[in-house]
Amino acid sequence: xxxxLLLPALVGLVFLILPLLALLIRAPWRSLPDQLTSxxxxxALQLSLLCATAATAVSxxxxxxxxWLLARVEFRGRGLVRALVTLPLVLPPVVGGVALLMALGxxxxxxxxxxxxxxxxxxxxxxxxxxxxxxxxxxxxxxSVEGTLRAADPRYEEAAATLGASRFTAFRRVTLPxxxxxxxxxxxxxxxxxxxxxGATITFAGNFPGRTQTMPLAVYLALQSDPAxxxxxxxxxxxxxxxxxxxxxxxxxxxx
Amino acid sequence: xxxxxRRMAKDDRFMTGREKKASxxxxxxxxxxxxxxxxxxxxxxxxxxxxxxxxxxxxxxxxLALLGPNGAGKTTALRALAxxxxxxGGHLRLDGAELDRTPTESRPVGVVFQDYLLFPHLSALDNVxxxxxxLGASRAGARAEAAAWLARMGxxxxxxVKPRRLSGGQAQRxxxxxxxxxxxxxxxxxxxxxALDARTRxxxxxxxxxxxxxxxxxxxxxxxxxxxxxxxADHLVVVExxxxxxxxxxxxxxxxxxxxxxxxxxxxxxxxxxxxxxTVRLDGGAVATTTEDLRGPVFVAFPPSAVTxxxxxxxxxxxxxxxxxxxxxxxxxxxxxxxxLTGGLPLAADLTTIxxxxxxxxxxxxxxxAVKAARTHAYPA
Amino acid sequence: MxxxxxxxxQVTGAATAALLVxxxxxxxxxxxxxxxxAGSGSSSDKLSGTVTVFAAASLKESFEKxxxxxxxxxxxxxxxxxxxxxxxxxxxxxxxxxxDVFAAASxxxxxxxxxxxxxxxxxxxxxxxNELEIATLPGNPDKIGSLKDLTGSGLKVVLCDKEVPxxxxxxxxLDASGLKLTPVSYExxxxxxxxxxxxxxxxxxxxxxxxxxxxxxxxxxxxFPESADAINDYPITLLKDARNTATAKAFIxxxxxxxxxxxxxxxxxxxx
Numbered sequence: 001x002x003x004x005l006l007l008p009a010l011v012g013l014v015f016l017i018l019p020l021l022a023l024l025i026r027a028p029w030r031s032l033p034d035q036l037t038s039x040x041x042x043x044a045l046q047l048s049l050l051c052a053t054a055a056t057a058v059s060x061x062x063x064x065x066x067x068w069l070l071a072r073v074e075f076r077g078r079g080l081v082r083a084l085v086t087l088p089l090v091l092p093p094v095v096g097g098v099a100l101l102m103a104l105g106x107x108x109x110x111x112x113x114x115x116x117x118x119x120x121x122x123x124x125x126x127x128x129x130x131x132x133x134x135x136x137x138x139x140x141x142x143x144s145v146e147g148t149l150r151a152a153d154p155r156y157e158e159a160a161a162t163l164g165a166s167r168f169t170a171f172r173r174v175t176l177p178x179x180x181x182x183x184x185x186x187x188x189x190x191x192x193x194x195x196x197x198x199g200a201t202i203t204f205a206g207n208f209p210g211r212t213q214t215m216p217l218a219v220y221l222a223l224q225s226d227p228a229x230x231x232x233x234x235x236x237x238x239x240x241x242x243x244x245x246x247x248x249x250x251x252x253x254x255x256x
Numbered sequence: 257x258x259x260x261x262r263r264m265a266k267d268d269r270f271m272t273g274r275e276k277k278a279s280x281x282x283x284x285x286x287x288x289x290x291x292x293x294x295x296x297x298x299x300x301x302x303x304x305x306x307x308x309x310x311x312x313x314x315x316x317x318x319x320l321a322l323l324g325p326n327g328a329g330k331t332t333a334l335r336a337l338a339x340x341x342x343x344x345g346g347h348l349r350l351d352g353a354e355l356d357r358t359p360t361e362s363r364p365v366g367v368v369f370q371d372y373l374l375f376p377h378l379s380a381l382d383n384v385x386x387x388x389x390x391l392g393a394s395r396a397g398a399r400a401e402a403a404a405w406l407a408r409m410g411x412x413x414x415x416x417v418k419p420r421r422l423s424g425g426q427a428q429r430x431x432x433x434x435x436x437x438x439x440x441x442x443x444x445x446x447x448x449x450x451a452l453d454a455r456t457r458x459x460x461x462x463x464x465x466x467x468x469x470x471x472x473x474x475x476x477x478x479x480x481x482x483x484x485x486x487x488x489a490d491h492l493v494v495v496e497x498x499x500x501x502x503x504x505x506x507x508x509x510x511x512x513x514x515x516x517x518x519x520x521x522x523x524x525x526x527x528x529x530x531x532x533x534x535t536v537r538l539d540g541g542a543v544a545t546t547t548e549d550l551r552g553p554v555f556v557a558f559p560p561s562a563v564t565x566x567x568x569x570x571x572x573x574x575x576x577x578x579x580x581x582x583x584x585x586x587x588x589x590x591x592x593x594x595x596x597l598t599g600g601l602p603l604a605a606d607l608t609t610i611x612x613x614x615x616x617x618x619x620x621x622x623x624x625x626a627v628k629a630a631r632t633h634a635y636p637a
Numbered sequence: 638m639x640x641x642x643x644x645x646x647q648v649t650g651a652a653t654a655a656l657l658v659x660x661x662x663x664x665x666x667x668x669x670x671x672x673x674x675a676g677s678g679s680s681s682d683k684l685s686g687t688v689t690v691f692a693a694a695s696l697k698e699s700f701e702k703x704x705x706x707x708x709x710x711x712x713x714x715x716x717x718x719x720x721x722x723x724x725x726x727x728x729x730x731x732x733x734x735x736x737d738v739f740a741a742a743s744x745x746x747x748x749x750x751x752x753x754x755x756x757x758x759x760x761x762x763x764x765x766x767n768e769l770e771i772a773t774l775p776g777n778p779d780k781i782g783s784l785k786d787l788t789g790s791g792l793k794v795v796l797c798d799k800e801v802p803x804x805x806x807x808x809x810x811l812d813a814s815g816l817k818l819t820p821v822s823y824e825x826x827x828x829x830x831x832x833x834x835x836x837x838x839x840x841x842x843x844x845x846x847x848x849x850x851x852x853x854x855x856x857x858x859x860x861f862p863e864s865a866d867a868i869n870d871y872p873i874t875l876l877k878d879a880r881n882t883a884t885a886k887a888f889i890x891x892x893x894x895x896x897x898x899x900x901x902x903x904x905x906x907x908x909x
Contacts, residue, residue: 098832106793107837123838124793124821158340159373161360163438164390170361173386177377206822206833207798213823221825224724224800 020238027235028228035232040209040218045236048215051126052194055133059141059190064183067145068171072154082146089139096135097203104131105204128205129212133194140193141186148182149175188248195241292352294318295442295474299336300345301329308332308498309346312476314491316351316441319468319475321489323482325517329498330478331370334444337476339363350442350474361390363442366435370447372427374419380430381406381415387438405433409467425456432467443468445477449484461487482521486510494518512635514555524557525603528637536634542601544577544627546634553637560594562631563605565615566624577627579603583617593617597625685713686881688888689735691726692718693742693802693871694828695767695847699904700740700892706900707891714884722826723747723802730755730876737885740873740892742767743802747872754877761874764893765906768868769806770846771859772834779840784810784861787841788818795830795839798823803830806867807843813866831856845869850905868907 028035035041070082088096104111106121114120122128156178160170176183198216205212207221215237222230294315301308308329314320322330335341337348339360348355355363366387374383384402385395393401406412409429419427428448435443448464449457465488468475479485485492486506494502494509494517502514513519519526529538531550537543544556564570570578579600587594593612595605605625607615615623692700697720704716719726719736723746730736731753739756741747744763750756773781779792787794796818797804804823811818821839824830831848833839835855849858873892879885891897898908 098836101836101838105836105838123833153373155369155373156375158338158360159367159369159375160386160390161340162338162363162365162367163387163434164361165386166361166390169390174375178375202825203829206795207824208820208822217825221798221800221823223728224722224798227728 023231023234023238027231031228032232032235035229036236041233041236043210044213044215044218044233045240047126047129047210047213048195048237049240051129051133051214052137052191052197054130055137055194056141056187056191058130058134059138060183060187063138063141063186063190064145064176067142067149068175070142071146071149072157085142086139088136089143093136093197093199093201094203097132097200100132100135100200100204104128123204124206124208124212126205126211129201129214132200132204133197136197136200137190137194141183141190144186144189145179145183148179148186151182152178184248188245192241192245195237292349294351295320295476296347296349297337298346299333299348300343301332301336301341302344303332306332306498308336310493310495310498310500311346312337312493314474314476316473317471318491319471319477319489321485321492322476322478322495323485323492323518323521324480324495326480328495330480330495331446332498333495334367334446334476334478337442338365338367338444364438364440365442365444366438366440368428368431368435368443368445368448371451372419372431374422374427374430374434376419379416379418380411380422380426383419383430384434384437387434391438402433402437405437406430409433423456424452425460428452428460429463432464436467436471441473443471443473443475445475447479448477448488449479449481464488482510511557511633512555513557514637519557524559525563527556527601529554529556531634534629538601540601542579544632544634545629546632547629548634550634550636554634555637556632556634558627558632560604560606561592562627563603564626565595565605565607565611565617566626567615569624570626576629577632579625581623581625583619583621583623585619586612586617597623601625683713684711684884684887686884687715687717688737688881688885690716690718690738690740690888691730691734691736692720692738692740693723693726694720694826695742695845696720696740696871698851699901699906702900703888703891703897706896707888710891711884711887716888724749724800735878735880736876737879737881738873738889739876740764740871742869742871743805744870744872745805746802747874750874750876757875757877757879759874761872762889762893763870763909764873765871765898765901766868766909767845767847767871767906769803769810769843769861769864770849771861772831772842772844772849772852772856773859774834774837774840775854775857777857777859781841781859782861783859784814784816784818784843784863787843788816792841793839794818794820795822795824795833795842796820797827797830797844798825801826802869803827803843803845806869810843810861810863810867814863845905847905870909871906 066085070078070085091099101108101123103109104114104122106112106115106123111122114122122131152175156174157167157170160174161167165173196216197214198220201212201214202217207213207217215233219230219233219237222233295312297312299308299310299312306329310329310333312320312333322333324330332341336343339355339358343356350364375386378386381399381402384405385398388398388401389395403412403415406415409432411426411429411433414422414426414430419430422430428451449461452460461484468488477485477488489506492504492506492509493500494515496515496517502509502518509518510522513522513524513526516526527538527540527544529536529544531546531552531554533549533551534546535543536546536554536556538556546556581597581599581601581603583595584598585596589606591609592606593609595607595612595617597603597605603625617623690700690704700718704718707716708714723741723743726739727741727746727749730739730750739747739750741750747761751761771781771784771787773779781787796807799805799808803826822833824833827844827848830842831844831852834842835852846858846860849856873889875882875885875889902908
């Protein structure tokens with residue numbers, strides 16, 4: 001094994017693992033059972049899982065077609081559109097949250113109409129949390145799916161067309177099954193990102209226990225006065241994500 | 257809007273397009289005017305510096321082969337027929353119906369792709385059932401139809417097998433079944449045998465021939481292999497650089513090639529020249545004597561096996577051609593030696609190994625090449 | 638329930654602080670409780686070097702002004718600020734962040750630092766106080782006149798989270814007047830709460846008077862009597878491991894001088 005590779009690899013591994021390890025070492029194990037059975041923690045955890053899953057679902061429904069558009073349809077300014085799509089990746093999430101307020105807030109560009117016509121306001125609601133998480137997480141899915149789509153042979157779609165399949169049927173019955181592993185990987189990435197999302201959520205949806213207070217928000221606020229509680233909450237979040245990610249990985253990503 | 261609507265729409269299209277020969281006497285669609293059955297296409301596709309301009313015509317039951325070197329535009333022509341490449345000019349009529357603007361999925365066209373493109377996530381049966389399902393058949397109906405097609409191809413036992421576990425020959429038959437299951441009025445095959453090894457090729461070619469013979473509509477296949485073309489097709493269209501350079505029956509083309517590429521493919525020495533009676537002044541300056549009595553521009557062809565080589569100028573006379581040549585190269589060609597010659601006339605000669613050894617042929621050696629006039633064939637250019 | 642862990646953390650913090658104290662022993666060990674006596678303009682002894690000030694976010698505008706003034710009066714000095722939530726700043730200081738001066742928005746957060754032994758000896762001095770106000774939309778369209786008006790249904794009110802000073806102050810005021818208020822959100826800090834009103838996402842927020850003032854005409858402030866029950870003291874202290882004690886002391890003196898108080902009250906703070 002070449003040392004110039006092995007050494008940085010080990011450093012990298014330690015760098016990533018050490019903080020998590022430290023969290024475990026400093027974890028308030030004795031009071032952990034109390035923390036974990038508290039109503040607030042379960043409430044935040046449930047909300048986190050619900051919102052992350054819903055945000056992933058939203059991302060799938062609109063993100064996969066978007067990835068298809070970017071990968072398969074030639075149009076002017078496609079490069080620009082692609083850059084715009086990936087912008088939330090580099091945008092500080094708090095700024096993303098503010099941008100969402102400008103767009104979908106009660107007084108936002110579009111939100112104003114939503115409020116006037118449908119009486120619909122997103123900020124301070126669970127739906128708002130889902131919107132904020134989807135905004136931040138969807139680019140991960142789009143990028144992953146677009147990459148898979150580009151690698152997939154477009155001639156399968158042509159073959160489907162010669163068999164009488166419309167473009168949509170070809171996408172649904174041929175392309176989608178072919179890129180399923182990439183979609184699954186993208187969904188897992190998006191889900192993980194949504195689960196850990198903090199900045200956009202607290203900015204756009206605020207913080208109210210049971211309605212918009214997800215685990216990262218609870219962790220952050222607990223950190224202000226009770227670091228031990230924050231560590232416990234983080235451990236719960238970590239354990240749940242590791243369990244879900246490991247499960248999905250075995251099931252999806254190694255399948256094909 | 258919905259899938260169902262689309263299926264209905266497609267059904268209508270098949271009523272008019274395909275049901276002519278099938279049952280369904282009630283929905284009696286207007287038959288195409290007599291004489292317009294089959295394929296009538298003038299394909300013009302311009303892309304960058306390349307221009308394809310090919311006319312094709314075929315009656316139902318015909319098998320047409322597009323033969324040509326790589327990059328000649330054969331596959332582009334095929335894709336244009338399928339609607340995968342838009343025409344920049346010309347027209348496309350199938351059984352009297354204009355198809356120029358019809359999208360691929362609405363054309364009564366089936367395609368067997370070069371590497372088959374069987375959907376890897378579907379079983380052989382579901383691959384074949386895909387077309388009927390898209391055309392509106394129920395799930396059970398489509399599968400029953402697919403099973404029947406697989407049975408016809410002798411592949412019933414492979415129905416549940418995924419494409420990656422099929423052999424090349426089996427995959428080719430599944431691809432053929434899949435294309436035929438949509439009951440196309442035009443079947444397109446892109447290099448149908450290219451993906452196969454030499455051994456399976458023989459067997460698959462024979463099977464494909466019988467399937468094509470049974471096929472009642474127009475079939476167009478694209479190949480760069482003259483043997484495939486001649487065995488499988490009734491008519492050949494030779495395409496070079498996007499243009500048709502020759503068309504005819506396999507026998508005609510094998511006998512009277514009109515381009516170097518084709519002559520090389522069918523294994524003939526070919527020259528262009530000007531005939532005055534039995535004497536032809538070839539373009540290179542040499543003179544050939546032929547049995548045909550022609551005037552004006554002609555082609556002269558003879559097979560390499562008609563050439564005999566001599567170290568001394570052979571005596572005797574008669575209608576015999578004699579050229580002073582120089583050996584340029586040698587290579588084995590089956591059980592013979594093919595000698596490439598330059599000098600008086602550039603030509604290829606086939607010798608037995610023994611003859612080659614006795615003549616002590618090596619590159620640079622000077623020889624006399626003789627061809628009897630009776631073995632040459634001259635035809636108007 | 639997490640007491641033991643907290644203690645562990647504090648013990649660790651204390652140990653770190655002890656080490657710092659040991660290393661600082663050799664240098665200037667003079668007490669800092671006479672900082673108030675050092676007049677800002679009077680110091681003629683050469684001050685130099687950089688002072689690092691950790692200050693509560695609400696002090697941003699006034700402290701930056703004072704910092705510039707200080708640099709002008711003492712050429713060769715430089716004042717750098719780190720503004721943030723008092724809690725995070727306190728955590729940073731106990732965690733060993735290099736700072737000379739800490740100005741907190743509440744005695745509670747200051748206590749974190751003094752408990753950890755990171756402050757220089759002596760009681761931190763209260764240099765200003767901040768009062769709560771209700772921030773409403775410009776023109777006060779909902780006619781909010783008192784804290785009680787906020788409990789009315791249909792009104793979107795945001796409060797600071799109870800963990801941060803402005804939140805606990807608001808809670809104190811609500812408790813004192815026996816009101817029960819369910820906000821739409823508990824914001825992570827006072828600026829976030831104010832922003833929600835500025836963007837018109839919320840109809841009102843309970844924030845500091847200084848924040849209302851700083852927001853200009855983007856919000857309208859409504860004073861309410863119950864705020865008297867929840868006035869926040871802002872303590873300031875020299876830190877134990879200050880690198881530049883003399884200059885740091887001079888800056889604290891400026892803040893507490895009449896001149897400094899003028900700037901601070903101008904921003905809406907109350908005199909101590």
